[in-house]
Amino acid sequence: MAKPVSIDRKQIKPQSVSDLTSKMLRPSLSSYFLVEIPFPSGDSVREKLKKILDTPNDQEKLNLHCSEASLPGSSLATYEINDDRTGVTERHAYRRIFDDRIDLTFYVDAEEYLPITFFETWMRSIVNEDIEGDPLNVRLPDLSSKSYNYRVKYPDDYMADQGLKVFKFERDYTNVLEYEFIRSFPVSMNSIPVSYDGNDLLRCTVSMTYIRYIMKGPYGNQLDYKPADEKYFENNRNSLLNDRRGFNFEFDLNKFGSNRRILQDAPAAGPRGRQIGPLTNSSSIA
Numbered sequence: 517m518a519k520p521v522s523i524d525r526k527q528i529k530p531q532s533v534s535d536l537t538s539k540m541l542r543p544s545l546s547s548y549f550l551v552e553i554p555f556p557s558g559d560s561v562r563e564k565l566k567k568i569l570d571t572p573n574d575q576e577k578l579n580l581h582c583s584e585a586s587l588p589g590s591s592l593a594t595y596e597i598n599d600d601r602t603g604v605t606e607r608h609a610y611r612r613i614f615d616d617r618i619d620l621t622f623y624v625d626a627e628e629y630l631p632i633t634f635f636e637t638w639m640r641s642i643v644n645e646d647i648e649g650d651p652l653n654v655r656l657p658d659l660s661s662k663s664y665n666y667r668v669k670y671p672d673d674y675m676a677d678q679g680l681k682v683f684k685f686e687r688d689y690t691n692v693l694e695y696e697f698i699r700s701f702p703v704s705m706n707s708i709p710v711s712y713d714g715n716d717l718l719r720c721t722v723s724m725t726y727i728r729y730i731m732k733g734p735y736g737n738q739l740d741y742k743p744a745d746e747k748y749f750e751n752n753r754n755s756l757l758n759d760r761r762g763f764n765f766e767f768d769l770n771k772f773g774s775n776r777r778i779l780q781d782a783p784a785a786g787p788r789g790r791q792i793g794p795l796t797n798s799s800s801i802a
Contacts, residue, residue, distance in 0.1 A: 618726070
């Protein structure tokens with residue numbers, strides 16, 4: 517008869533502060549993420565959307581405007597087995613069930629209302645609401661008519677087979693967790709309230725559906741990054757933005773001095789304080 521294998525169990529013991537710091541005090545932060553919005557696979561819908569995002573900068577702008585997203589989840593469907601063992605109920609998995617959608621919230625820019633126009637055009641193209649003209653010279657139905665009707669495009673024409681991605685990373689940008697969503701397209705865009713009762717940032721929330729997702733990583737990000745560099749430039753940025761003299765000045769690279777000093781504008785001199793000179797962070801602001 518085989519002897520049972522003995523297992524060495526860890527004894528409960530006090531933990532030093534350094535051990536706790538290395539093991540526990542570096543949690544993942546929710547504000548470091550990036551969303552990548554794809555184009556659909558069909559030529560007709562893709563060409564309409566590329567007219568809105570006609571440059572790589574526009575596509576990057578749309579991606580960066582995403583202020584809220586979610587990492588997807590899934591569950592396993594199981595069935596019960598009651599008769600194999602007396603008094604025991606077992607469950608065996610037979611299918612993986614994915615969430616059916618992901619909600620993305622975007623800040624709306626004041627120049628082009630980019631998130632609204634992009635996703636509205638995508639959803640409008642799915643049901644063939646072409647209000648920009650008909651290249652085949654066929655009379656378009658009147659969208660305002662009470663008898664208006666439409667036909668929905670074939671799924672391959674408006675779904676993005678791949679490309680919808682959510683990247684989760686940390687402050688040092690070294691480890692990246694990637695989620696890619698398969699066969700995605702927008703299914704709803706929430707109403708956006710506007711009001712005279714104070715000013716707030718305009719946000720647009722879009723729900724994208726998909727059939728499944730693929731998780732990759734975490735993998736290393738090949739980026740020459742130093743946390744001290746980010747802190748240095750962030751301090752300089754805040755230093756410039758928090759200038760209390762009340763006028764707009766032109767950005768001057770000379771304000772960013774050497775030896776990692778935090779620089780600030782000199783006290784105002786002359787009309788409207790246009791005479792500018794660097795000071796260290798120990799200087800006061802008039």
